Amino acid sequence: MPQRRTVTSRSHEPRLRYAEEVRRLREGRGLTLRELADQLGWDWSTLGKLERGQTLGSPEVAQALDEYYGTPGLLLALWELAVGDPTQFKEQYRRYMLLEGEAVSLWQFSVSVLPGLLQTDGYAREVLATGGIKGEELTKQVDARLSRRELLVGEDGPPFRAILAEATLRTPSRDAGVWREQLEYLVEAAERPNITLQVLPQSSGLHGLVGTDVMFLKLHDGRTVAYTETAYHGELVQESRDVDRLQRAYDSMRDLALSPAESLKFIGQMLEEAPCDPST
Incomplete structure (x- = not known):
């Protein structure tokens, strides 16, 4: 049976859980932020902010990363959970943000x-x-x-x-x-x-x-x-x-x-x- 990955206290916070997974997937490929940015055509500093939990980015970013890593729906689901976190945005605005991205x-x-x-x-x-x-x-x-x-x-x-x-x-x-x-x-x-x-x-x-x-x-x-x-x-x-x-x-x-x-x-x-x- 594969070893169960330790669930840290950070993982209980939707915003940081999303950041943690984005970083884990990149490191699993052995890529630097600049290398990943070059392959995706994005600014590496934006990806860095995602991994530090300083920004959530747009749903398009989550979808593109899902496609690149072959994790269909995983990162987008985590992004939606982070957006839905009541500590991030007022209730009436969370639904709007999801629709804006679509x-x-x-x-x-x-x-x-x-x-x-x-x-x-x-x-x-x-x-x-x-x-x-x-x-x-x-x-x-x-x-x-x-x-x-x-x-x-x-x-x-x-x-x-x-x-x-x-x-x-x-x-x-x-x-x-x-x-x-x-x-x-x-x-x-x-x-x-x-x-x-x-x-x-x-x-x-x-x-x-x-x-x-x-x-x-x-x-x-x-x-x-x-x-x-x-x-x-x-x-x-x-x-x-x-x-x-x-x-x-x-x-x-x-x-x-x-x-x-x-x-x-x-x-x-x-x-x-x-x-x-x-x-x-």
Whole structure:
């Protein structure tokens, strides 16, 4: 009978159990992080964060590692358990994260804060800190948010359209360097073929989504679900009648937004007007 592998105390924590298995499989192949990254075409530092439990990454990462190691469904199941760990995310958000990873296309409206899928480290940290998150929990939440950006990277990244209310670009970070970095990242993201950014001018007036961020996800089975969020509450919307109502409001608002080319020019203008980082 093969020797039973010791179950450590780390294995009882879903996030660390996932990290432990990712590392064990790599070491079992005798690979360094850089060698594995070269074979998969990824950044080795991202894989390192996975193995240290600093980030969960996206479900696509777990699926790709399952395929590479020949462990169908194992790492994805562990990833889902880690996402479902109540110490990681609020209940109403866990289901949404799983669906986000399965989406074949996504479109969003952001009313006051830039979309999580497009946030930089510094900007995400400030946004989450204003919500009262501190210390180690803040670091975990920032890493989790940044790991979602991997969903849009690569040739297989799903189409993503974000409409940004002008207020999101008129409300800078407190740190000038962080804000410039964030604006530069938006310009870079807008140049990717699967990402479309549009700006909704303040002069457009009132509309059906005032005060509400919303993300729409089109799933493999053809269904569309939505996730709405205010400063104090998030809700996954799956009833088709409610999703249709939100979609109509979104479509009406999109007709008022600047074109992608005009929007990129607007973001570039914001970058020109942004104060320089005094430390540089």
